[in-house]
Amino acid sequence: MKSVEVSLEFTPNPNTLKFLVNQALLEKGALNYINLESASNSPLAKKLFGVSGITGVMIGHNFVTITKGDQGDWEQIHQGAVDTITKHLSNGEKVVEGDVSSAPTNHTSATGEVETKIRKVLDEEIRPAVAMDGGDITFDKYENGVVYLFLQGSCSGCPSSTMTLKMGIETRLRELVPEIKEVVAI
Numbered sequence: 001m002k003s004v005e006v007s008l009e010f011t012p013n014p015n016t017l018k019f020l021v022n023q024a025l026l027e028k029g030a031l032n033y034i035n036l037e038s039a040s041n042s043p044l045a046k047k048l049f050g051v052s053g054i055t056g057v058m059i060g061h062n063f064v065t066i067t068k069g070d071q072g073d074w075e076q077i078h079q080g081a082v083d084t085i086t087k088h089l090s091n092g093e094k095v096v097e098g099d100v101s102s103a104p105t106n107h108t109s110a111t112g113e114v115e116t117k118i119r120k121v122l123d124e125e126i127r128p129a130v131a132m133d134g135g136d137i138t139f140d141k142y143e144n145g146v147v148y149l150f151l152q153g154s155c156s157g158c159p160s161s162t163m164t165l166k167m168g169i170e171t172r173l174r175e176l177v178p179e180i181k182e183v184v185a186i
Contacts, residue, residue, distance in 0.1 A: 004089040006082050011065070011134040013158035016056075017074070018134030019064045019081055025095045030060040030136040032152035044088050044095045051080035058136060058153035059095060065134035065153040115142050117177045122149075126169055130155055137169065145181035147173060161185070 005022040031042065034056055039045035045057040048064070053072025058065040066081050068074065089095075119139050130137050135155030140148040149169070155161050170183035 004086045006085050008078065008082075009063075009134065011154035011158070012160050013067075013133075013135075013154040013156075015157060016065055016067045016134055016154040017078065017081070018154065019066065019085060021062050021064065021085065021089065023089065024062055025059050025064070026061050028061065030058055030131070030152065031096065032136065032150075032156075033057045033059075041098050042096045043093055044085070047084050047088060048081060051077060051084060053077045054081070056153075056156070058134070060131055060134075060136065060153075063131075063134060067153075067156070112142075114177060114179050115139070118142060118147055118173060118180075121173055121176055125172065130164075140186055142180075145179060147180055147183045148186050149183060151185045 002023065007020045009018040009020055011018050031045075033039040033042060033045045033049075036046060036049040039049060039057065042059065044064070045059060048054055048057045048066065053068050054066055054077060055069035055072070056067030064081070064085060066077060068077050122137065122139055126137055133154050135151065135153040135158070137155055138150045138152065140150055142148070149165070151161055151165070155164070158164075165183060165185055170180075173183055174180045
């Protein structure tokens with residue numbers, strides 16, 4: 001069995017850190033857990049919530065993004081997260097149990113041509129870019145020219161998320177899908 005290596009990356013959000021892992025944790029997408037109760041299908045996320053100060057966990061393909069609360073201490077969180085991730089994976093324990101598609105989510109599926117275009121741009125261009133910073137952005141709905149998106153991981157609560165949303169994501173989506181008037185985070 002390959003030894004587990006965990007390395008730290010800083011994100012644009014001062015309240016989140018990204019921990020890269022040298023193995024796949026999920027086949028695709030990301031799972032966002034906002035509290036211990038929401039982590040019922042992830043043994044790894046449940047353990048990470050046991051580290052004092054951690055208030056959010058997002059698991060991606062080969063990374064874990066940790067969000068700290070106001071009372072959290074980065075030094076303790078960093079060491080606790082690395083130790084927890086390393087021990088969990090070294091023991092061969094599951095990251096997620098059951099069907100990943102049953103993970104907590106509020107997302108609806110794309111039903112029309114505009115929604116399909118939006119999802120394609122999100123999945124092929126935008127999500128891979130924000131994953132590099134330890135975040136994820138997923139589609140909720142398209143209604144009356146407005147695209148509603150969920151910001152997760154390092155994107156949630158990031159001081160630069162409004163600029164990223166308006167200057168980056170909205171601009172790109174409007175270039176490719178002229179029916180879009182606005183993009184908002186929910």
